[in-house]
Amino acid sequence: MTENIKFTVNGNELEAKSGELLIEACEKSGIHIPRFCWHKRLDPVGMCRMCLVEVETPRGKALVPSCTTEITEDLVVDTESAVVTKAQEGILEFLLINHPLDCPVCDKAGECPLQDQTMAYGPGESRFVEEKRHFEKPIPISEIILLDRERCILCARCTRFSDEISGDPLIEFIQRGNKTEVNTFPDEPFRSYFSGNTVQICPVGALTSTSYRFKARPWDLKKVSSTCNCCSVGCSIELNTSQNKMLRILGEDNEFTNQGWLSDKGRYNFDYLHSENRVLNILSKEEDSFSKISISDATEMIKNKIAELDNPNIKFILGSSSTNEEYFVINEIANYLNKDKFLSKDSSNIYFGDDLLFEGYFGDQYSQAKLEDLDSSETIVVWAEDIKDNLPILYLRIKKAVKNGSKLIVFGHTNTAIAGLADFYFGKDIVSNKFELIRNPNEIEDLKNNIEGKKVTVITGKSTVFQKKESLDKLINYLNEKAELKVFNSFSKGNTFGALQNIDEVKGLNEFCNEFDTNAKNIVFTIGVNPVNSSYFSQKIKENLIASDFVISLDLFVNETTELADLILPTTSLGEKEGTVTNMEMRVMKQNKILPAPGSTLSEWEYLVSILNVLGENVNYKNEIEINNYLSEQYKNQEKVPTFDNLNKPSNLFGVLNKKDININIKDLKEDNFSLLMVRRLYGDSSTQINSPSISMLGAHKFIELNSTTAKKYGINSKVGNFIQGPNSILINIEINEYLPDDLVIAPINRRGFEDIDPSLDFNITEAKNREELNVN
Amino acid sequence: MTWDSKLIDRANQIIELYPQKRSALGPLLYLAQEKEGYIDDDSVVEISKLIGITEVQVRSVASFYTMYKQEPSGKYLISVCKSISCEINNSREVIESIKEFTGLANNETDVDNTFTFEEVECIGACGGAPAVQVNYETVEGMTPTKALELCKYLKEEVPKVIVADHLQDKFGGTKSFDWAIEDNSGTSSTAPGFQIIGTSEEN
Ligand code: SF4
Ligand code: FES
Ligand code: FES
Numbered sequence: 001m002t003e004n005i006k007f008t009v010n011g012n013e014l015e016a017k018s019g020e021l022l023i024e025a026c027e028k029s030g031i032h033i034p035r036f037c038w039h040k041r042l043d044p045v046g047m048c049r050m051c052l053v054e055v056e057t058p059r060g061k062a063l064v065p066s067c068t069t070e071i072t073e074d075l076v077v078d079t080e081s082a083v084v085t086k087a088q089e090g091i092l093e094f095l096l097i098n099h100p101l102d103c104p105v106c107d108k109a110g111e112c113p114l115q116d117q118t119m120a121y122g123p124g125e126s127r128f129v130e131e132k133r134h135f136e137k138p139i140p141i142s143e144i145i146l147l148d149r150e151r152c153i154l155c156a157r158c159t160r161f162s163d164e165i166s167g168d169p170l171i172e173f174i175q176r177g178n179k180t181e182v183n184t185f186p187d188e189p190f191r192s193y194f195s196g197n198t199v200q201i202c203p204v205g206a207l208t209s210t211s212y213r214f215k216a217r218p219w220d221l222k223k224v225s226s227t228c229n230c231c232s233v234g235c236s237i238e239l240n241t242s243q244n245k246m247l248r249i250l251g252e253d254n255e256f257t258n259q260g261w262l263s264d265k266g267r268y269n270f271d272y273l274h275s276e277n278r279v280l281n282i283l284s285k286e287e288d289s290f291s292k293i294s295i296s297d298a299t300e301m302i303k304n305k306i307a308e309l310d311n312p313n314i315k316f317i318l319g320s321s322s323t324n325e326e327y328f329v330i331n332e333i334a335n336y337l338n339k340d341k342f343l344s345k346d347s348s349n350i351y352f353g354d355d356l357l358f359e360g361y362f363g364d365q366y367s368q369a370k371l372e373d374l375d376s377s378e379t380i381v382v383w384a385e386d387i388k389d390n391l392p393i394l395y396l397r398i399k400k401a402v403k404n405g406s407k408l409i410v411f412g413h414t415n416t417a418i419a420g421l422a423d424f425y426f427g428k429d430i431v432s433n434k435f436e437l438i439r440n441p442n443e444i445e446d447l448k449n450n451i452e453g454k455k456v457t458v459i460t461g462k463s464t465v466f467q468k469k470e471s472l473d474k475l476i477n478y479l480n481e482k483a484e485l486k487v488f489n490s491f492s493k494g495n496t497f498g499a500l501q502n503i504d505e506v507k508g509l510n511e512f513c514n515e516f517d518t519n520a521k522n523i524v525f526t527i528g529v530n531p532v533n534s535s536y537f538s539q540k541i542k543e544n545l546i547a548s549d550f551v552i553s554l555d556l557f558v559n560e561t562t563e564l565a566d567l568i569l570p571t572t573s574l575g576e577k578e579g580t581v582t583n584m585e586m587r588v589m590k591q592n593k594i595l596p597a598p599g600s601t602l603s604e605w606e607y608l609v610s611i612l613n614v615l616g617e618n619v620n621y622k623n624e625i626e627i628n629n630y631l632s633e634q635y636k637n638q639e640k641v642p643t644f645d646n647l648n649k650p651s652n653l654f655g656v657l658n659k660k661d662i663n664i665n666i667k668d669l670k671e672d673n674f675s676l677l678m679v680r681r682l683y684g685d686s687s688t689q690i691n692s693p694s695i696s697m698l699g700a701h702k703f704i705e706l707n708s709t710t711a712k713k714y715g716i717n718s719k720v721g722n723f724i725q726g727p728n729s730i731l732i733n734i735e736i737n738e739y740l741p742d743d744l745v746i747a748p749i750n751r752r753g754f755e756d757i758d759p760s761l762d763f764n765i766t767e768a769k770n771r772e773e774l775n776v777n
Numbered sequence: 778m779t780w781d782s783k784l785i786d787r788a789n790q791i792i793e794l795y796p797q798k799r800s801a802l803g804p805l806l807y808l809a810q811e812k813e814g815y816i817d818d819d820s821v822v823e824i825s826k827l828i829g830i831t832e833v834q835v836r837s838v839a840s841f842y843t844m845y846k847q848e849p850s851g852k853y854l855i856s857v858c859k860s861i862s863c864e865i866n867n868s869r870e871v872i873e874s875i876k877e878f879t880g881l882a883n884n885e886t887d888v889d890n891t892f893t894f895e896e897v898e899c900i901g902a903c904g905g906a907p908a909v910q911v912n913y914e915t916v917e918g919m920t921p922t923k924a925l926e927l928c929k930y931l932k933e934e935v936p937k938v939i940v941a942d943h944l945q946d947k948f949g950g951t952k953s954f955d956w957a958i959e960d961n962s963g964t965s966s967t968a969p970g971f972q973i974i975g976t977s978e979e980n
Contacts, residue, residue, distance in 0.1 A: 169830075172837035185832035186818060 007075040022066035022077065023051050033079055034088060034117045036095075036203045037155035038067035041253075041260055043164055047156050048095070050117065052087040054078040063087055089123040096126060098133040098178075099204070100150045108205030110218040114153060135181065141171065142190040143697055144210050144268060145199060149181045152206040158182060158198035165261065166194040167399060167421075182206070193392050193682055196267040197260075200250055209248075211268055211694035216242045225252060225653060227581050227589040229321050229494040229574060230266040233257055233371070233393040234583030236653055237266065239575050239594050246270045246575055246595060256654045257371055257583065263392035264695070265682050270574065271692035273595070278556055278691070279570040280599025290558075290568065295600070295607075298567060299614040305523065305550045306337075306615070312521035312549060314338060316350045317512060317541075318503075319529030320494030322604055323579025323591060325627040327495075327502035329605040330527060335504070336617050348505035348665065351512040353529035354496060355465040355536045355749075356385060360489040361476055362662045369457045369486035370585045370657070374401040377486075378454040381409045381479065383472060384461035388417035389682045390492035394459070394584070407450045411475075413463045413677055414705075414746055415739030423450075427741070456483035461490035464677055465510075465536050466759075468668050488584055498582040500662045502631055508666040513540040522548040527604055528571065530687060532560035534750040536678065539758055554604050557687035560755060570601045573688075577603045578624045580642055582658075588642035589655035634660050676759045677746050684750025702753055703733040704765070705746040711736060713743075720768040723747065728756050731768065780823045784808065788827050791974050798828040802838055804974040806845050811968035811976050815846040843897070844913070846967065850893035851886045853931050853939070854967045855879075856910040857919075859896045862903035867921075871907050872896060874921040878928040891932060893967075904953025913969035914941035918950020938965045938978045 004015045009031055016025035021044060023033050037047035046068040053066045056076040063083065078084060096118065103109040135149035154173070159182065163169040170190045174183045184190050199207045221240040228235040228249075235258035240248040249267050253260035272278065282298045283290035293301075306312065314337045316330060334350050362368075374380060374397050388395040395418060402408050402421050410422040419425045424447050426437050437444065456479055460472055479485050491497065500506055507515075509531055516522070524545060531541045538560075545551055545564045553565035562568050578593040597603070605627060612619050621627045625644050632641040635658045642656040683689060683699035690696050704723060711717075716734055723730045730753040740746065745765070747754055757763070780788070788808060792801040805827065809820035816839040818832075825832045839845045846854075857863075857872050881887055881894040902908035905917025909924065911931065919927075927948045930936075940963030945952065962977040964970030970977030 169834055172831075172833040174833075174837055174840045176841045183833070185821070185836055188832050 005071065005073045007071050007073070007077065009077045010080055016071045018071065018073075020071050022053065022064075022069045022071055022075075025071050026066065026077075026079065031079060033066050034121050035067060036113060036117075036153060037157060039157055039160075039201055041165070042157065042160045044068045045156055045160065048153065049091050050088065050095075050121075052084060052091070054081050054084050085121075088121040092118050092122040093126065093128075095153050096122075097128050098150070099153065100132060102151070105214075106148075106151065106205035107208050107213055107215075108151075108202075112205060113203040133178065138208070139183075140189075140210075141184045142192075142195055144264065144694060145190055145195050146208045146210060146213060147182060148206050148208070149183070150206075151204045152182055153204055154180055154182075155203055157201045157203065158207055161194075161198050161201060162190075162192060164403075165396060165400075166192055166197070168192040168194075171198070193263050193265070193388065194261065194396070196262060196264045197251065200260075200262075209268070209694075211271065212248045215247050216240075221247065222594060224575075224592045224594040225590075225650075226575065226592045226594075227583075227655075228258075228262065228266040229581060229591070230263065230269060231391045231393070231492050232320075232494065232496055232584040233391055234581055234587065234589050234655075235262050235266055235393055236589070237262065239592070241575070241594050244595055246273050252653065254653055255372075256585075256587065258393045259397075261393060261396055263682065264698075265392070265689075268695045269688055269692055271694055272556070272688040273573055273575065273598075275557075275691035277558070278598070279558060279562075279568055280601060281570065282600065283558075283568040283570075285566045295602070295610060298569065299610050301567065302550075302552065302611055303614050309521040309523065309549055312523050313517065314349060314523045314525070315512065315516075316525045316527060317353050317509070317529050317531055318350060318499055318506075318527050319353050320496050320499065321528045321573070322495060322499070323577065323581055323624070324495070324498040324502050324588070324631060325579045325624045326527075326604040326608075327499045328627055328631040329608045329621070331503045332619070333608045333612055336612060336615070348503075348507055350503050350505070351507045351509060352496070352499055353509060353526075353531045353535070354491065354493050355509060356462050357491065357496075357506070357508040357664065357666055358462055358469050358472075358668075359664050359666055360491070360500075360662065361460060361487045362489065366476070366480065366485065366487040368586055368659070369459075369488045370587075371397055373455075373457050373486050374398060374406070375404065376455060377401065377406050377457040379407045379409065379450045379456045379483070381411075381451075381456060381458040381460075381475075382418055382422075383411040383463065383475060384459055384490040385463055385492065386412070386414070386416040386418060386679060387459070387490070390680060391490065391584070392682060394490075398459075409447065409450070411463070414679070414744075415737070427739075451479065452482045454483050455486075457486045457488065459488040459490050461492075464674070464679075466669050466674060470668075490584070495581040497584060497586060498580070500664060501582050501586070501660050502634075505663040505665055507664075509535060509537045509541065510669055511666060513537050513544065514667075516544045516547075518544070518547045523550045523552070524548045525552045525554070526561050526565070527554045528556075530555075530559045530561040532564065533755040534680075534684060534686070536749070536759060538755050554607060555687075557691060559687045569607045570599065571607070572597045572601050572603045576601070578644070580628065580644075580647065583655070586657055586659050587655040588647065588658050590644065590647035592648075636660060674759055675743050675745060676757075676763055677744060678749040678754070678757070678759050679746055680750050681748045684748065685752045685755075686750065699751060701733065702730060702751050703735050703748070705735045705737040705740060706744065706765075707738050707740045707742060708736050709742045710740070710745065714765045716765060716767050718767050722766045722768060723757075723763065724766060725757055725761060725763040728753075730754065730757075732765075734765075779819050780812075784812065785823075785827070787975055788824075792828065794973070799830050801828055802830070802835065804971070806835075806839050807968040807971070807974060807976055810846060811966040814849045814967055844969070849886070849890075850967045851890045852935075852967075853891060854893045854895070854910075854912050855928070856895050856897045856900065856913070857924075858898070858900050858902070858906070858908045860899035860903075862899070863907035866906040868907035868919075870921040871909065871919050871924045874924050875909075875928060878925055892928070902953055905949075905951055911944060912939045912964050912967050914939045914944060914963050916941065916944045916949045917952045919948070920950065923948045923950070938963045 005018045014029045033051050035051040044067045046065045051066045052063045054061050137148040138146040141147045228237045236252035236254035238250045251262035281292040284293045408422045409424045410419045411426045551565040552567045553562040554569045554571050555562045575595045723732050791804045795801050805824045821835045825835045879892045886893040907919045908917050909919045965978040968976045
């Protein structure tokens with residue numbers, strides 16, 4: 001523990017930790033010092049000089065930047081003296097010399113630190129009569145970010161973020177002095193999974209998002225805090241709407257989870273809410289075409305179908321975007337509908353739409369890790385899918401821990417982004433199926449020393465669906481024995497943990513396919529999930545759905561799955577419903593409503609409750625709060641139940657940790673030697689993304705990766721080709737990645753065209769021949 | 778142009794000199810300049826691959842320091858100091874006479890790519906002001922007439938290698954101090970001649 005020391009600000013004695021930055025210590029005591037470049041999540045640089053304060057030194061009073069000055073015992077500081085005021089005015093006058101003052105057409109106006117601080121601390125008048133600097137404006141620096149260089153005040157927040165935090169420094173200062181500008185290298189756009197954060201932290205309107213440019217004025221926005229549902233980190237977000245349209249999502253600084261950052265997927269995946277393709281009426285299929293029907297007709301139809309089919313199997317396939325309250329109701333209806341059929345617990349009829357679900361490491365044996373444990377871990381072990389593509393903010397948290405000295409051990413099939421940070425990397429030779437220490441192979445001893453007796457956090461999952469759990473078990477047992485262990489299960493999608501927590505027993509898609517009995521009568525509910533696309537089991541699921549007697553889809557769009565349905569019940573989405581979600585730490589957080597449900601959409605639970613009522617089971621949950629009350633009863637920690645009330649308090653932005661036993665019942669798939677590895681990319685062809693025009697192009701690129709030896713085997717010399725399996729032929733870009741082992745081909749599972757590919761079957765790759773083919777990019 | 782294996786070998790030898798690869802950035806940029814006369818985009822790409830930083834990071838450094846040229850220069854880059862010591866020792870007139878001979882304004886290159894002329898800040902030769910550099914080889918104690926002679930010499934003799942000591946003997950005046958050892962190595966490109974990175978030439 002560092003001792004508290006005393007210092008004086010404006011005549012008042014204050015306390016701070018030794019070594020704390022002056023600007024931060026003052027902030028904590030309620031003294032605001034203006035700043036542009038300093039940001040509490042970035043290293044200080046002292047770039048802008050806006051934070052100058054006067055301190056007493058042995059040689060008299062001196063102006064120092066408070067963002068780079070550490071508190072020392074008995075430091076005497078003045079933040080309001082005449083000299084300080086003059087310095088602030090001077091700095092602002094200089095900053096405004098080249099600033100275009102185009103506030104009337106600037107998105108930042110109204111929430112612009114430059115505007116606000118000029119009002120508060122500026123000279124009020126400009127003496128600058130010369131010609132200002134001009135740049136072409138705006139220039140796109142990626143598909144989603146625009147840059148107005150004229151407005152930039154060179155604070156280096158964006159460049160430091162991309163270097164220090166996200167680790168993809170594709171923007172930098174170019175030139176020097178008066179000519180300095182932020183820019184990218186020609187043909188190397190700012191393609192980062194985290195680029196939107198730079199827009200949020202830019203203290204002027206130099207960096208803007210294509211999706212928000214000229215859309216609104218900040219003072220016209222309606223705002224509410226919520227929780228992102230893109231991955232199971234559950235980042236705290238602020239939803240901004242105007243005239244019942246979602247216009248922007250910002251990251252909120254939640255110390256425990258995202259610390260202010262968001263992935264671009266979480267930030268920009270919202271246009272779909274207002275897409276004209278969205279289903280807004282209940283649709284019933286008659287002779288291959290859908291027509292509108294009413295909710296009462298729909299529920300009647302379901303009731304009649306159940307009766308007509310005489311004791312059918314009723315199965316549910318779930319997605320990850322439901323709230324805890326919705327999963328709770330799904331569990332209720334599933335239990336009710338099957339109460340005669342399934343009496344024993346080991347025959348659940350609920351399947352979760354994630355290929356990589358495994359039995360997990362829950363329960364009393366392993367202690368559940370929290371994200372903050374990463375910071376105090378001496379060693380972090382990752383055995384999972386690519387963290388950057390699947391849990392982007394977890395990637396940032398791991399990266400931060402590594403920067404602060406934690407050792408990182410990574411097991412992975414491919415050389416992924418996370419492996420790039422590793423001290424020890426075990427790559428798997430997919431052919432021999434053995435993990436081998438690739439980096440530092442001579443340092444096994446060192447590796448042991450970093451585990452035995454140390455605080456170790458392990459992030460565990462599967463790096464492919466075909467992996468056996470046995471090998472993971474071995475690793476976990478070893479770590480549990482030798483180290484002070486905490487475990488994360490890396491199920492990465494949305495509210496997966498909420499589903500596991502609120503449903504008695506969950507099975508996987510493989511179990512769905514195994515158990516499906518084509519000779520029986522089958523009714524299938526799909527709820528917010530599209531397993532006919534982007535799944536290893538796409539083909540089988542498609543066949544099974546076609547073979548089903550009645551399929552009911554609760555979803556937002558007509559897609560590969562819902563087009564097979566007999567009945568589509570259009571549902572609500574982010575910002576249109578209220579509820580709680582559970583993240584990978586088992587932290588329960590609140591999602592809030594700010595938009596009305598469009599058209600005749602209803603929340604999933606509302607449909608399910610009306611179906612139950614029509615079937616004669618009298619449930620009368622009137623709202624989410626009531627459901628929340630019921631579901632809270634099952635939590636273990638009854639003193640701290642995450643009610644709507646306590647999660648809504650600003651102090652509880654961070655959510656409440658809560659747990660309940662989890663029951664997943666999944667058999668391992670057989671493990672074979674595969675030469676095609678299908679991996680999930682952050683961007684893809686989900687219905688929400690392809691219906692969000694501002695980011696839809698990010699998931700359009702089709703490519704495979706292989707090394708040059710493998711390419712030679714297929715006789716490929718060009719950069720484009722065809723990926724062929726059975727009747728499917730996909731035009732692809734071919735990317736050579738020498739880090740991959742021989743004979744391995746990597747393809748994205750969630751990109752258009754790959755939905756029909758089965759990794760366990762043979763495939764071929766050929767060179768593109770004609771000119772038309774060569775034109776893809 | 779992309780780098781051939783010989784240049785890459787040289788680059789790797791330079792990288793070996795440093796505990797961290799990225800520290801070799803400065804000298805590698807001089808290699809690019811030696812080869813192309815300026816820092817072209819292809820070289821930026823090569824360097825970024827060699828030392829494992831992004832292209833824009835390389836460009837950031839290359840565009841910050843004025844001795845890394847962002848555009849092709851002529852065969853002889855003439856830099857005249859205009860900072861204070863030189864200014865009060867008449868560098869203005871030296872500048873004027875060079876401008877007159879070459880017909881160039883500041884930062885211009887002539888059509889046949891013989892000369893690039895630039896006015897620069899202090900080049901660390903204040904004791905021998907006014908100072909001029911040809912391809913970063915320094916001549917001290919310049920006068921307007923000597924400057925003209927220097928230009929003529931370059932234009933007519935077209936020396937392959939530029940060596941500071943030779944120029945000093947022929948065209949220079951008072952030196953800041955005697956460098957003691959005779960140095961015969963110079964440069965044959967617009968990159969400064971450094972023995973350790975192999976941009977210097979024996980004459
Ligand atoms: S673009 Fe914005 S964040 Fe980046 S340096 Fe300029 S003012 Fe700062
Ligand atoms: S905030 Fe301190 S120098 Fe910019
Ligand atoms: S002022 Fe000219 S060399 Fe220093």
